[in-house]
Amino acid sequence: MSSEPFDPNAITVEGIFRAKLARRQRLAKLPFEQKLEIVKKLQQVPIAAMRNEKLIFASFLEADPEPGDEIVDWDVVEDWYAKRGLEPPAAPFDKRPDIIAVTKSRRKIGVELKSWVNREQITEARKQERIQENIQKALGELPPNKTEQIGCVWLDPKQVRFDGRDAAAFREQLFQLINEVDEEWSEKPASRQNSFEDRRDFSRFSVLKKYLKGARFHPATRSPLNHGWILFPSPGGHYSPNEMRETLKTALLAHRSDKKYKGLRTNVGLDEVYLLVHYDFKAFAYNTPFDAPGFGFEHAAEFAARVLDDSGGYFDRIYLFHFLSGQEEAYRLL
Amino acid sequence: MEKVLQVLNRMQADGVIAKFAIGGGIATIRYLEAHLTDDIDVFISPVVVGDNGLVSFGRIYKYLQELGYYPEREYIKIEDWLVQFVPASESVQEEAVEQADRVAFAGVYTLIFSAEHLAAELLRSGRPKDHARVVALLESEQMDMTAFRDIVTRHGLAETWKKFSSQYDLE
Numbered sequence: 001m002s003s004e005p006f007d008p009n010a011i012t013v014e015g016i017f018r019a020k021l022a023r024r025q026r027l028a029k030l031p032f033e034q035k036l037e038i039v040k041k042l043q044q045v046p047i048a049a050m051r052n053e054k055l056i057f058a059s060f061l062e063a064d065p066e067p068g069d070e071i072v073d074w075d076v077v078e079d080w081y082a083k084r085g086l087e088p089p090a091a092p093f094d095k096r097p098d099i100i101a102v103t104k105s106r107r108k109i110g111v112e113l114k115s116w117v118n119r120e121q122i123t124e125a126r127k128q129e130r131i132q133e134n135i136q137k138a139l140g141e142l143p144p145n146k147t148e149q150i151g152c153v154w155l156d157p158k159q160v161r162f163d164g165r166d167a168a169a170f171r172e173q174l175f176q177l178i179n180e181v182d183e184e185w186s187e188k189p190a191s192r193q194n195s196f197e198d199r200r201d202f203s204r205f206s207v208l209k210k211y212l213k214g215a216r217f218h219p220a221t222r223s224p225l226n227h228g229w230i231l232f233p234s235p236g237g238h239y240s241p242n243e244m245r246e247t248l249k250t251a252l253l254a255h256r257s258d259k260k261y262k263g264l265r266t267n268v269g270l271d272e273v274y275l276l277v278h279y280d281f282k283a284f285a286y287n288t289p290f291d292a293p294g295f296g297f298e299h300a301a302e303f304a305a306r307v308l309d310d311s312g313g314y315f316d317r318i319y320l321f322h323f324l325s326g327q328e329e330a331y332r333l334l
Numbered sequence: 335m336e337k338v339l340q341v342l343n344r345m346q347a348d349g350v351i352a353k354f355a356i357g358g359g360i361a362t363i364r365y366l367e368a369h370l371t372d373d374i375d376v377f378i379s380p381v382v383v384g385d386n387g388l389v390s391f392g393r394i395y396k397y398l399q400e401l402g403y404y405p406e407r408e409y410i411k412i413e414d415w416l417v418q419f420v421p422a423s424e425s426v427q428e429e430a431v432e433q434a435d436r437v438a439f440a441g442v443y444t445l446i447f448s449a450e451h452l453a454a455e456l457l458r459s460g461r462p463k464d465h466a467r468v469v470a471l472l473e474s475e476q477m478d479m480t481a482f483r484d485i486v487t488r489h490g491l492a493e494t495w496k497k498f499s500s501q502y503d504l505e
Contacts (some may be wrong), residue, residue, distance in 0.1 A: 035364075039368050
């Protein structure tokens with residue numbers, strides 16, 4: 001850091017790049033042993049998490065929720081100390097907050113990133129995914145759909161672990177059931193032949209009974225599926241966007257008063273501490289949607305701001321960020 | 335790191351490898367600021383080719399396994415470092431090994447590519463990150479440009495250098 005008095009009005013882009021180059025040159029002059037110690041520290045950081053944090057924050061800056069005192073230098077916390085050869089503060093503040101940044105006016109900002117996700121829903125959805133994967137593995141490569149009446153079959157699996165030893169019997173019984181349904185289809189009244197048929201009684205199919213709650217047979221009314229014709233319906237049905245709003249409310253209230261952020265500003269030497277709550281792909285993929293007709297991300301931000309009621313707890317500012325490619329939106333909540 | 339260097343020196347003393355030098359990311363860190371790198375690239379010369387015409391690492395792997403170091407993907411884990419043995423198959427690599435700098439690290443001597451050979455090798459390998467490092471090495475003002483131009487010319491990289499220097503407005 002320069003000992004010359006800093007004049008924020010005299011800063012130039014050229015000056016910033018010159019300072020960056022000077023910093024790189026200074027770090028290059030560190031003893032080789034010390035540089036390799038930095039490498040070892042960098043290797044210990046969970047890289048995937050670090051890259052994700054970098055992506056989120058870089059994207060947030062591009063969304064530019066508040067042009068003004070722009071950020072001119074930043075890094076994820078581990079890189080901040082390692083790359084600059086700085087001694088981190090004592091644990092646990094050596095790893096907090098997720099991002100450290102400096103603004104054009106030389107204010108040092110700490111940014112903590114938190115995800116707006118419903119973890120219970122994610123756990124449930126992942127469990128479901130694993131069950132489906134096991135059943136798909138048991139089925140192996142599907143033969144072409146040779147049935148006359150059935151377009152596709154939807155399986156509704158039970159929440160049980162699949163025993164690999166049942167794979168052959170499962171496959172055999174499923175195709176036996178499909179053939180039966182296909183053969184009986186034409187015997188149904190004409191009015192019912194164009195609608196799907198549910199089967200939930202597997203008393204004659206002991207292995208199917210063990211793993212399936214039901215199976216839905218769709219008629220081959222349009223072009224039948226030949227590949228991937230036995231599948232799992234997407235989780236759908238009715239949902240309440242309130243569930244995700246409630247998740248956001250609970251998370252905001254919990255984070256702002258989380259004791260682990262007490263003393264963060266002084267221990268890390270920050271001028272301000274921000275909280276950045278982001279809605280990302282994980283939430284999009286595994287959680288029920290937060291939005292509804294007439295209620296978009298902007299409304300979610302308004303809702304969140306009302307929840308906070310002008311009180312950020314340990315945080316000076318709180319932002320809500322929609323981190324999905326092409327849909328980036330960021331709002332300052334306080 | 336010093337343990338890795340001791341093992342490499344012992345391999346050389348025992349005749350498992352004839353000549354070696356460290357290149358890649360670790361060599362770059364000697365001249366530039368530290369950055370994340372997963373492994374240590376150890377260039378070995380001469381290249382030993384087995385009966386099947388492929389480069390033979392059998393002796394190296396066997397020797398290290400006897401010391402309790404086992405392969406992990408394309409690397410061998412020595413203490414807490416992943417080490418990759420790279421046959422110096424290009425003439426510039428071979429010369430980089432031959433003329434490497436002898437450097438002391440925590441009391442253990444080792445051989446590391448000179449800045450000029452390292453830049454020439456990075457220029458040759460040509461991945462975007464390699465080229466970024468060539469620029470950084472040039473900016474670091476640690477290179478003897480006469481020696482570098484000589485290496486580039488002798489190893490058939492003159493045209494690559496011409497294009498590169500014109501693209502980055504270096505000369």
